[in-house]
Amino acid sequence: MIPVMRPVLGEEEAQAAAEAVRSGWVAQGPRVASFEEAFSARVGARHGVAVSSCTTALHLAVHLLDIGPGDEVVVPSLSFIATANAVRYCGATPVFADVDATTGNLTAETVEPVITDRTRAVLVVHQAGVPADVKALRALCGPLGIPVIEDAACAAGSTYLGAPVGTGALLAAWSFHPRKLLTTGEGGMLTTDDPEWSVRGRRLREHGMSVSAADRHSGGGSVVEEYLETAFNYRMTDIQAAVGIVQLSRLDSIVARRRELAAKYHEMLADVPGLRMVRDPAWGTTNYQSFWVRLPDDCPLPRNEVLAALASSGVSARRGIMASHLEPAYAGHPHAPLPATEDFTGRTLILPLFHDMTDAEQHQVSEALTTALSGVAVS
């Protein structure tokens, strides 16, 4: 089977992890601090707070805004479910806004109708790595005093208005799950330019401690910590960070390779009538974290049968981006109509795209899809 994604992991990552183990310091320590510095600099932010996942980074972002019961946060339903869940973790209400059909992202036009006097933030997602038009959202939300925060889980290496996604973000949350471009097994980061949020973010990930465990140990054990607020254990380990530092050094080549493979898909599938493919928007470049295609309106097969046809041709594709409001966890959760979201989630699928994908594998995917869409494969 041709997999949908395969992480880029080499001997260097294995060595780095082994060195962390041999050093005897495996919990959050000096390697986490180095990874935070290098990653935040790469995405154009002053501070990075490494955490256990993007989900926990999102939780901290909403928590840092002191959002709670009675408050609303606008999110896309069209996202991995952790986006909406982060709002619920704080006792607040996620309010689903529809997305733009070409990018799969929130826009000022889709967010504006769902803003109320309870809206305390907009959580925009750079879905599948495609940069959202954050400036337009800030222009809408700024005058209303509503902060715009970013779920950049998929977007390491994407650009917006000529700078890395993350540049100038109030708060951005990143993922290092193997399904993303960079991986530490599990892991995440919160980035911000605000020194106070970075200090409190560090404290919130570590039980609310006044002195981090790492500083306490290097201080010779004479420092007694206090617990300043009720917080969490969302720490990243130094083993993960050691891998992350090596991964980060590969980011440029990973993005370049993904963009090269995506350009080949655009060429190979250009003649399939009515097929729409993920592309760069006018304001930036995507890292092609996911190469999604939207099936033609007159597609002879339902999406799931296209997936089955691909699977029987040795191609492991995936349904497109999920819609949270259609999941049992959000049954009965009120929302405005979400026509573009429902079209997107029902009619898109994600094709295999990974760093060491061969030309032959890409042709196999392209032929399997073309055959499935022509209806010939139905037997």
Ligand SMILES: *Cc1c(COP(=O)(O)O)cnc(C)c1O
């Ligand atoms: C993957 C993903 C997450 C969750 O990331 P984890 O690191 O697995 O917690 C959140 N939001 C989006 C948009 C994602 O794609």
